[in-house]
Amino acid sequence: MAQLSPVPTTRAAVRWSLGHALPRTLLRRAARQGDLHGRMFVATQSADLAALEPVLDELRTHGAFYRGKFAAVSVDNAAVRALLSHPDAGSAFGPGDAAGRIARLQEWAMADAPLGPLTPPSLLVTEPPDHTRYRKLVSRVFSVRAVERLRARTQEIADELLEALDPADPVDLVSTYCSLLPVTVIAEILGVPEADRQKVLRFGAAAAPSLDLGLSWREFRRVEASLRDFDEWLGQHLDNLRREPGDNLLSQLVSAQEDGVHLTDAELRSTAGLVLAAGFETTVNLLGNGISLLAGHPDQRALLAERPDLWANAVDEVLRLDPPVLLTGRMATADLEVEGVSIPRGAVMVGMLVGANRDPAVFADPTRFDVTRENARDHVSFSAGRHYCLGAALARMEGEVGLRSLFERFPDLRVERGAVRRSTRILRGYEHLPVTLRP
Numbered sequence: 001m002a003q004l005s006p007v008p009t010t011r012a013a014v015r016w017s018l019g020h021a022l023p024r025t026l027l028r029r030a031a032r033q034g035d036l037h038g039r040m041f042v043a044t045q046s047a048d049l050a051a052l053e054p055v056l057d058e059l060r061t062h063g064a065f066y067r068g069k070f071a072a073v074s075v076d077n078a079a080v081r082a083l084l085s086h087p088d089a090g091s092a093f094g095p096g097d098a099a100g101r102i103a104r105l106q107e108w109a110m111a112d113a114p115l116g117p118l119t120p121p122s123l124l125v126t127e128p129p130d131h132t133r134y135r136k137l138v139s140r141v142f143s144v145r146a147v148e149r150l151r152a153r154t155q156e157i158a159d160e161l162l163e164a165l166d167p168a169d170p171v172d173l174v175s176t177y178c179s180l181l182p183v184t185v186i187a188e189i190l191g192v193p194e195a196d197r198q199k200v201l202r203f204g205a206a207a208a209p210s211l212d213l214g215l216s217w218r219e220f221r222r223v224e225a226s227l228r229d230f231d232e233w234l235g236q237h238l239d240n241l242r243r244e245p246g247d248n249l250l251s252q253l254v255s256a257q258e259d260g261v262h263l264t265d266a267e268l269r270s271t272a273g274l275v276l277a278a279g280f281e282t283t284v285n286l287l288g289n290g291i292s293l294l295a296g297h298p299d300q301r302a303l304l305a306e307r308p309d310l311w312a313n314a315v316d317e318v319l320r321l322d323p324p325v326l327l328t329g330r331m332a333t334a335d336l337e338v339e340g341v342s343i344p345r346g347a348v349m350v351g352m353l354v355g356a357n358r359d360p361a362v363f364a365d366p367t368r369f370d371v372t373r374e375n376a377r378d379h380v381s382f383s384a385g386r387h388y389c390l391g392a393a394l395a396r397m398e399g400e401v402g403l404r405s406l407f408e409r410f411p412d413l414r415v416e417r418g419a420v421r422r423s424t425r426i427l428r429g430y431e432h433l434p435v436t437l438r439p
């Protein structure tokens with residue numbers, strides 16, 4: 001666990017106040033006044049999607065966008081796609097034009113912020129032309145074709161992990177399987193030594209709440225401390241690769257930097273850190289959510305046993321119904337129009353990925369788990385547009401190999417009492433998933 005720095009800076013206190021305390025207070029107040037965006041925020045504080053469902057249904061009655069006090073929120077599949085693909089819907093958040101003093105305060109407060117997934121120059125909050133430049137450097141490694149070459153190795157890793165489980169005892173599949181499969185694969189792609197993998201997993205888990213809004217002061221400080229530890233480790237790791245390059249993506253990035261591709265140290269660490277953390281912090285949830293859904297639907301498992309060609313589609317159906325990333329946000333960088341709705345410059349927009357995935361205009365009987373669903377792939381769990389998940393092909397492949405190998409080996413596995421959802425709000429999955437492998 002990361003050590004909290006003994007004296008938090010005033011800047012950190014301002015970052016927390018503007019980024020967490022204030023939005024939390026305002027959204028809770030708005031919720032009490034009936035604002036659906038506020039109610040959505042409150043409902044996402046529960047780990048159970050059931051708390052969110054009635055709010056999603058109400059949001060849907062407002063058409064393409066619900067205009068809340070602080071944001072326009074969409075649960076409409078076409079509108080979410082259009083929003084995420086809109087050139088004037090930017091992924092970076094600022095206080096907007098109106099708030100000159102707050103803007104200056106925020107800029108001042110960010111001066112000693114640690115690098116994180118939502119701080120520039122992270123791909124997630126960068127826009128063209130920089131975004132295009134960073135993405136080009138890493139995208140080749142994650143193309144569908146490149147990922148297919150990793151399938152056999154992923155299968156080996158899955159088999160080794162499953163072999164190591166003791167079928168006589170209940171096991172927690174999150175710590176023994178769901179988390180280890182993706183971290184091993186991405187660590188091999190990036191050249192992270194085996195000895196560092198547990199450390200990297202711990203950094204990732206501790207930093208995962210950095211995507212959430214409304215953290216307590218304590219949580220916020222712990223997250224910032226973990227991000228700093230992660231960045232320090234990454235800096236050392238990149239130095240090692242500079243001295244001793246290997247056949248891996250990070251060595252390629254380091255040499256690209258040295259070969260005159262203009263990539264600053266912060267850009268290099270940010271891109272490398274995001275790819276590494278995104279490479280396991282989300283897929284662990286896909287695997288856990290998939291195990292839980294399949295364990296609860298013996299009819300669907302039976303279908304997959306009969307028709308293994310359905311596994312790829314089953315993974316998309318899991319992603320659709322229980323998405324590992326709940327929502328994403330954008331800010332209008334100009335007055336814009338999405339699906340006929342006018343949105344003014346500076347407005348915040350929230351795309352509820354989970355809502356778009358349950359849009360009845362696209363998915364018949366949307367809350368039903370159906371591995372044969374023909375358009376399961378039309379979900380937006382990997383986002384859309386220029387920020388479309390770089391690791392989508394890898395995640396799909398890992399999901400397919402991971403779930404299929406587990407259920408083929410242990411077709412009757414049963415989830416036991418004691419399953420616990422993670423406390424993160426944007427990233428959704430299981431913290432513990434105890435199962436009996438051979439009941």
Ligand code: HEM
Nearest residue numbers: 123124278279282283286324328382383387389390391395
């Ligand atoms: C089931 C697993 C995964 C899910 C559900 C997921 C979901 C997402 C989503 C929703 C976004 C875009 C957010 C936005 O538009 O604001 C995204 C971006 C990204 N993902 Fe994934 N992801 C997964 C796995 C992975 C893996 C395995 C990698 C490893 C390479 C990865 C790397 C990235 C990167 C680098 C971005 C930033 C892309 C950009 O901004 O251009 N993801 N992911």
